[in-house]
Amino acid sequence: MRRTHSLFAFTLGLGLCAAATAATTTIPAAAVKTAAQLRDQALKDDTAWNFTRDLTTEIGPRLAAGPNDERARAWTVARFKALGFDKVWTEPVTYPKWVRRSEAGAIVAPFPQPLVPTALGYSAGTPDGGLTATVVQFESLDALKAADPATVKGKIVYIGYRMQRHKTGKDYGMGSAVRTAGPPIAAAKGAAAYLLRSAGTDANQRIAHTGVTGFSDPAKAIPAAALSNPDADQLERILAYGKPVSVHLDLDVGFDGEYTGANVIGEITGSKYPQQVVAIGGHLDSWDPGTGAIDDAAGVAIAAGAAHLIAQLPQRPARSIRVIAFANEEMGLWGGRAYAEQHAADVTDHVLGTESDFGAGAIWHMSASVKPEARGAIEQMAKVLEPVGVTYDPDRPGGGGSDLSQMHARGMAALSLGQDGTYYFDWHHTANDTLDKVDPKQLAQNVAVYAAFAYMAAQADGDFGSAPGAFANDGARD
Amino acid sequence: MRRTHSLFAFTLGLGLCAAATAATTTIPAAAVKTAAQLRDQALKDDTAWNFTRDLTTEIGPRLAAGPNDERARAWTVARFKALGFDKVWTEPVTYPKWVRRSEAGAIVAPFPQPLVPTALGYSAGTPDGGLTATVVQFESLDALKAADPATVKGKIVYIGYRMQRHKTGKDYGMGSAVRTAGPPIAAAKGAAAYLLRSAGTDANQRIAHTGVTGFSDPAKAIPAAALSNPDADQLERILAYGKPVSVHLDLDVGFDGEYTGANVIGEITGSKYPQQVVAIGGHLDSWDPGTGAIDDAAGVAIAAGAAHLIAQLPQRPARSIRVIAFANEEMGLWGGRAYAEQHAADVTDHVLGTESDFGAGAIWHMSASVKPEARGAIEQMAKVLEPVGVTYDPDRPGGGGSDLSQMHARGMAALSLGQDGTYYFDWHHTANDTLDKVDPKQLAQNVAVYAAFAYMAAQADGDFGSAPGAFANDGARD
Numbered sequence: 004m005r006r007t008h009s010l011f012a013f014t015l016g017l018g019l020c021a022a023a024t025a026a027t028t029t030i031p032a033a034a035v036k037t038a039a040q041l042r043d044q045a046l047k048d049d050t051a052w053n054f055t056r057d058l059t060t061e062i063g064p065r066l067a068a069g070p071n072d073e074r075a076r077a078w079t080v081a082r083f084k085a086l087g088f089d090k091v092w093t094e095p096v097t098y099p100k101w102v103r104r105s106e107a108g109a110i111v112a113p114f115p116q117p118l119v120p121t122a123l124g125y126s127a128g129t130p131d132g133g134l135t136a137t138v139v140q141f142e143s144l145d146a147l148k149a150a151d152p153a154t155v156k157g158k159i160v161y162i163g164y165r166m167q168r169h170k171t172g173k174d175y176g177m178g179s180a181v182r183t184a185g186p187p188i189a190a191a192k193g194a195a196a197y198l199l200r201s202a203g204t205d206a207n208q209r210i211a212h213t214g215v216t217g218f219s220d221p222a223k224a225i226p227a228a229a230l231s232n233p234d235a236d237q238l239e240r241i242l243a244y245g246k247p248v249s250v251h252l253d254l255d256v257g258f259d260g261e262y263t264g265a266n267v268i269g270e271i272t273g274s275k276y277p278q279q280v281v282a283i284g285g286h287l288d289s290w291d292p293g294t295g296a297i298d299d300a301a302g303v304a305i306a307a308g309a310a311h312l313i314a315q316l317p318q319r320p321a322r323s324i325r326v327i328a329f330a331n332e333e334m335g336l337w338g339g340r341a342y343a344e345q346h347a348a349d350v351t352d353h354v355l356g357t358e359s360d361f362g363a364g365a366i367w368h369m370s371a372s373v374k375p376e377a378r379g380a381i382e383q384m385a386k387v388l389e390p391v392g393v394t395y396d397p398d399r400p401g402g403g404g405s406d407l408s409q410m411h412a413r414g415m416a417a418l419s420l421g422q423d424g425t426y427y428f429d430w431h432h433t434a435n436d437t438l439d440k441v442d443p444k445q446l447a448q449n450v451a452v453y454a455a456f457a458y459m460a461a462q463a464d465g466d467f468g469s470a471p472g473a474f475a476n477d478g479a480r481d
Numbered sequence: 482m483r484r485t486h487s488l489f490a491f492t493l494g495l496g497l498c499a500a501a502t503a504a505t506t507t508i509p510a511a512a513v514k515t516a517a518q519l520r521d522q523a524l525k526d527d528t529a530w531n532f533t534r535d536l537t538t539e540i541g542p543r544l545a546a547g548p549n550d551e552r553a554r555a556w557t558v559a560r561f562k563a564l565g566f567d568k569v570w571t572e573p574v575t576y577p578k579w580v581r582r583s584e585a586g587a588i589v590a591p592f593p594q595p596l597v598p599t600a601l602g603y604s605a606g607t608p609d610g611g612l613t614a615t616v617v618q619f620e621s622l623d624a625l626k627a628a629d630p631a632t633v634k635g636k637i638v639y640i641g642y643r644m645q646r647h648k649t650g651k652d653y654g655m656g657s658a659v660r661t662a663g664p665p666i667a668a669a670k671g672a673a674a675y676l677l678r679s680a681g682t683d684a685n686q687r688i689a690h691t692g693v694t695g696f697s698d699p700a701k702a703i704p705a706a707a708l709s710n711p712d713a714d715q716l717e718r719i720l721a722y723g724k725p726v727s728v729h730l731d732l733d734v735g736f737d738g739e740y741t742g743a744n745v746i747g748e749i750t751g752s753k754y755p756q757q758v759v760a761i762g763g764h765l766d767s768w769d770p771g772t773g774a775i776d777d778a779a780g781v782a783i784a785a786g787a788a789h790l791i792a793q794l795p796q797r798p799a800r801s802i803r804v805i806a807f808a809n810e811e812m813g814l815w816g817g818r819a820y821a822e823q824h825a826a827d828v829t830d831h832v833l834g835t836e837s838d839f840g841a842g843a844i845w846h847m848s849a850s851v852k853p854e855a856r857g858a859i860e861q862m863a864k865v866l867e868p869v870g871v872t873y874d875p876d877r878p879g880g881g882g883s884d885l886s887q888m889h890a891r892g893m894a895a896l897s898l899g900q901d902g903t904y905y906f907d908w909h910h911t912a913n914d915t916l917d918k919v920d921p922k923q924l925a926q927n928v929a930v931y932a933a934f935a936y937m938a939a940q941a942d943g944d945f946g947s948a949p950g951a952f953a954n955d956g957a958r959d
Contacts, residue, residue, distance in 0.1 A: 210686070
């Protein structure tokens with residue numbers, strides 16, 4: 004729906020007011036009541052749990068373009084249909100294929116012993132037989148940026164930034180910068196390879212965290228890998244002896260052409276404004292070492308569980324609820340960017356959106372990027388969500404989550420529904436991202452929040468300000 | 482020292498009483514006082530911490546007969562000398578060499594996905610290209626024992642016994658039985674391979690626990706591996722669908738001839754009865770995935786730290802303090818058995834002994850297998866140890882620990898110094914057995930206990946009942 008369309012929405016019944024630009028958006032009392040019922044019902048509903056369990060069990064790892072990519076899409080189409088969605092379809096997403104075949108590493112001197120590395124996404128492979136080079140340590144990304152290339156050339160750059168646990172996961176800002184920005188900087192200075200202490204908060208697990216690098220040009224990529232935290236500790240202890248430390252890396256990974264996957268989309272079709280959508284979702288791909296339970300089967304499951312609950316109501320909501328299982332979020336929001344391109348003309352019809360991609364911890368805060376006249380409606384939503392532990396911060400923008408940040412950047416009104424990320428980075432991007440890390444109760448709390456907000460957005464009298472170019476300067480970082 | 486010798490010990494001075502068979506053994510008041518000082522001093526001493534840190538850093542993994550075996554022995558000889566031990570020597574230990582080159586596994590059907598296995602010690606390798614077979618699950622070791630071989634033949638046997646955390650580590654009794662006894666039973670019934678849920682208590686780590694099997698005859702060995710707990714959960718979820726489940730295993734492991742390593746022994750030589758020894762120690766070998774910090778660098782370090790402290794006293798104790806770093810405990814007490822054979826004639830001279838091989842947690846209980854006339858001396862020791870949290874149980878025997886159980890079985894009086902094992906089996910036999918799992922304060926408490934008891938034993942007026950054949954029926958299980 005375009006903005007001119009929504010001006011006349013009231014003529015179509017269901018008690019929705021006209022949403023003139025300056026008019027106040029409100030949630031009708033009946034919708035607030037139903038939303039509260041959905042919220043309470045969700046806390047006892049196991050649809051999202053079953054979704055997460057079955058996707059991670061029956062498909063397992065879902066590396067974009069990997070051996071399970073097509074199976075995962077077929078599975079999701081089938082499950083969306085089984086959940087009673089009115090429409091289920093896919094939209095193609097094309098991206099570079101990157102593969103991981105094997106990876107190994109060792110300290111060669113002065114104290115020979117194996118390391119536990121994991122190659123980073125878009126890492127180059129090492130030459131046949133691997134590479135051996137001396138390690139040069141930098142205290143920070145800034146120190147690497149400032150380094151004379153002569154000190155880096157031919158060496159393995161190592162940065163040991165250590166993330167700490169926070170509810171907000173705030174250390175991931177620097178952790179992911181060291182992982183993403185560091186390798187291209189090292190490559191530009193002539194480094195042979197790049198190692199980092201895992202961008203993760205598990206201090207004691209011998210499991211390294213993968214994740215994408217910033218190698219947008221395969222021709223300029225060098226081998227890049229993360230070390231588990233205990234391995235990073237060990238490497239740093241050995242570097243502290245002050246002797247030359249040489250490391251061997253054998254990474255059989257790399258780019259392998261192009262692949263076309265798809266976003267999988269399921270929709271509960273709106274009864275009155277079917278073309279207007281409340282967009283929710285998660286991403287279907289995962290990193291390969293784990294089964295992608297918290298990142299991000301849970302996210303897709305939360306959205307699907309919420310839409311399923313809404314579909315159980317006696318009648319469809321006024322607007323559509325769209326659940327998007329994005330393709331290849333992990334290697335650079337490929338699904339989100341493709342969706343935003345394909346739906347560039349539909350920004351106004353995406354009345355409100357947010358993606359779940361921060362694990363399965365309970366949602367504890369909420370913020371929004373909406374037009375001023377819709378603040379009251381957001382406050383109505385916040386009141387419904389407060390009993391399940393959500394605090395609304397009216398002074399922060401809402402970014403819409405990872406993939407949907409791309410629609411928000413084009414003008415879609417968006418929420419941020421912040422989950423408790425205290426332990427998220429213990430497991431994120433590792434073999435440990437498995438079903439046992441999902442707490443069914445906290446997962447259900449997420450569904451409660453998504454079902455309630457999505458229903459209210461779908462029933463709102465008025466819009467939230469979505470329009471091409473809106474919110475361009477809201478500072479949302481999601 | 483033989484028993485007849487000790488009868489005349491009093492003639493040699495230093496205030497030691499004659500230890501006639503019926504005479505009461507006591508700790509002289511001066512020795513009790515010095516032991517209390519050693520105990521307090523140990524709490525502030527970092528010798529054991531430095532030993533553990535340096536061994537695990539400079540050598541790393543120490544698989545028996547593996548690439549670091551010889552280096553680890555040379556390192557230990559050098560460190561014992563640096564610690565000021567009066568004598569340092571090695572005694573050869575010969576055993577079958579077993580090697581781990583690589584290991585991989587996957588569920589092939591119905592839901593293809595990788596598994597995280599680790600081959601068990603003395604496992605056979607799989608044929609070139611691996612093996613694929615259907616999985617047959619048994620609820621328990623007893624169920625496997627009772628099984629008709631026709632249900633097992635050609636299949637991969639799986640048992641999912643789940644250990645729980647206990648301070649005593651008591652579930653390892655069944656956990657290690659499933660790992661040790663299970664594979665030969667499965668092999669005898671014609672199984673293609675054997676899988677178990679790791680004998681470990683980390684519910685959520687994608688790291689499998691290795692450990693030895695009971696394959697004493699390489700010709701009868703089959704491939705045998707452990708799965709991490711999340712992998713075992715996943716396999717069980719998939720088995721619960723009721724469809725045939727096939728698994729692929731590719732284990733490049735196996736027997737590879739014979740190897741001669743050595744026990745490394747350091748001694749603080751007794752001033753009056755040098756041939757009488759208080760035997761303490763740990764084992765130098767470790768499993769290969771980790772650096773063997775808790776299993777058992779810490780054990781050797783505790784004993785070495787205790788002996789070092791005693792060596793700092795103005796004069797040597799009456800008896801010798803012998804620190805033994807045993808070879809190849811992990812694959813069947815090879816070092817302990819060799820030591821017991823080589824010292825079969827010295828049982829009586831091993832006046833009291835105990836080995837540290839249960840991690841680095843604080844010691845919280847103590848029991849002893851000694852002659853009745855030495856109970857009072859043990860109670861004197863217990864009083865000195867009580868302030869650091871050790872409770873003495875006079876009704877339980879003391880087994881001497883893993884390798885020294887072999888000397889105890891031949892008649893050496895022995896203590897059990899039980900460590901807090903609550904988290905030991907989270908890390909035991911895995912890549913996670915690294916330095917960060919050692920708490921320096923708890924490690925120092927262990928040294929306090931070892932230094933105090935060993936000094937008192939070395940200064941005791943009288944013996945503890947060591948004699949060939951003594952304690953044959955004490956029921957000690959260490």
